[in-house]
Amino acid sequence: MYARNINTYILSIMKIEENYSLEKHNTFHVQVAAKHFMEYDSEEELSRILRDEYFMECQKLHIGAGSNLLFLDDYNGIILHSLIGGAEQLKSDDTNVYLQVGAGMAWDACVAYAVSNNWGGIENLSNIPGETGAAAVQNIGAYGVEIKDVIASVTAYEVKTGNKKIFTATECKYGYRDSIFKNELLDQYIITHVTLKLTKQPVLNLSYGNLSEVMCAEKEQNIQTVRDVVIKIRAEKLPNTDELGNAGSFFTNPIISKPHYEAIQKDYPAIPGYEVADNKIKVPAAWLIEAIGFKGKSFDTVGVYDKQALVIVNLGDASGTEIAMLAESIRTKVLQQFEIEVNPEVRYVG
Ligand SMILES: Cc1cc2nc3c(=O)[nH]c(=O)nc-3n(C[C@H](O)[C@H](O)[C@H](O)COP(=O)(O)OP(=O)(O)OC[C@H]3O[C@@H](n4cnc5c(N)ncnc54)[C@H](O)[C@@H]3O)c2cc1C
Numbered sequence: 001m002y003a004r005n006i007n008t009y010i011l012s013i014m015k016i017e018e019n020y021s022l023e024k025h026n027t028f029h030v031q032v033a034a035k036h037f038m039e040y041d042s043e044e045e046l047s048r049i050l051r052d053e054y055f056m057e058c059q060k061l062h063i064g065a066g067s068n069l070l071f072l073d074d075y076n077g078i079i080l081h082s083l084i085g086g087a088e089q090l091k092s093d094d095t096n097v098y099l100q101v102g103a104g105m106a107w108d109a110c111v112a113y114a115v116s117n118n119w120g121g122i123e124n125l126s127n128i129p130g131e132t133g134a135a136a137v138q139n140i141g142a143y144g145v146e147i148k149d150v151i152a153s154v155t156a157y158e159v160k161t162g163n164k165k166i167f168t169a170t171e172c173k174y175g176y177r178d179s180i181f182k183n184e185l186l187d188q189y190i191i192t193h194v195t196l197k198l199t200k201q202p203v204l205n206l207s208y209g210n211l212s213e214v215m216c217a218e219k220e221q222n223i224q225t226v227r228d229v230v231i232k233i234r235a236e237k238l239p240n241t242d243e244l245g246n247a248g249s250f251f252t253n254p255i256i257s258k259p260h261y262e263a264i265q266k267d268y269p270a271i272p273g274y275e276v277a278d279n280k281i282k283v284p285a286a287w288l289i290e291a292i293g294f295k296g297k298s299f300d301t302v303g304v305y306d307k308q309a310l311v312i313v314n315l316g317d318a319s320g321t322e323i324a325m326l327a328e329s330i331r332t333k334v335l336q337q338f339e340i341e342v343n344p345e346v347r348y349v350g
Helices: 008-013 043-051 053-057 107-116 132-138 211-216 223-237 258-267 285-291 320-338
Strands: 016-021 033-040 060-063 069-071 075-082 087-092 096-102 151-158 164-168 189-199 245-249 255-257 274-277 280-282 302-304 311-314 347-349
Touching (some): 043 053, 043 189, 075 189, 096 107, 107 132, 107 189, 107 223, 255 258
Parallel strands (some): 033 075, 060 075
Antiparallel strands (some): 016 033, 096 189, 151 164, 245 311, 274 280, 302 311
């Protein structure tokens, strides 16, 4: 039906799939389908799609690799996905290189490329699943680094008009796993490129956790070894999404007031906490989930990963709703026991 209505130009250039399985497009491997699925590989194509009258009226969602999505049901609209790849050096001086990366490029391929050129800044973000466009939406972070630290600009197209806009990092309003694209501009812009400002004289950032300790054992101290070590540590802690469906950390770490934290400390002296602002403490959600006894527990088709309590896993053919129900039980228990709200980092769709 949609295919018959859509602008003939778009029909001639686009491959539009109907009743398309999204199982391989979400890392939970939930078995849902999209009414329509479309991919494009240039800014021009995207701009034309966005200006198509029929497309404008349809329900739509742009996805990356689906590593932060939880589909609760079949998607009754159009799923869009970018095939814009490639990494181009826009400019370079003695200290920096500006690398423009296609939104559809796998994020880790981008990291590997930067590291192979000895351009520093993103090596700590090695092996994070997903694509580069989404990385700029999410403000991905790991091992003391966030992508916002190296973002020079983000190129995007407004869904409503098809017009292009270049956002500076400041305009992206980055915060902890947060950006303007998750809030006031949610689903309003489609990112086509991300420009990263990388350094030609890398300074290793080993400030987080046991990274410096593990790095001590390495002969070479460079960004390639940081990448190798991060990949190794991550593989030990996190399940491979091809073997066990998951979306990484299901919840963000809650931030609570200092008095609240100190009150909990009286009953739970071991509760970890990191001061993030005046009178505000970030508490690891993993610790809270372990404290309520959910780490390693399984409930039929879903469970909590035994090596990392923040990770909810699909143990078989779990539906999105079953995964969401486990998340809700965790939220409720943490709230009852600690009066702390843990909120999903994962985006629910449907
Ligand atoms: C095993 C595992 C480990 C993980 N570890 C980490 C970690 O260490 N740190 C971390 O921060 N995250 C981590 N994540 C979460 C996830 O990898 C990131 O959130 C990632 O950026 C999601 O990318 P994606 O391409 O899969 O996006 P998706 O999940 O497909 O989409 C995420 C959001 O971005 C939007 N979006 C996607 N592409 C575009 C685009 N081109 N333009 C506009 N909007 C778009 C979507 O609509 C959605 O709102 C992990 C996930 C897994 C499965």
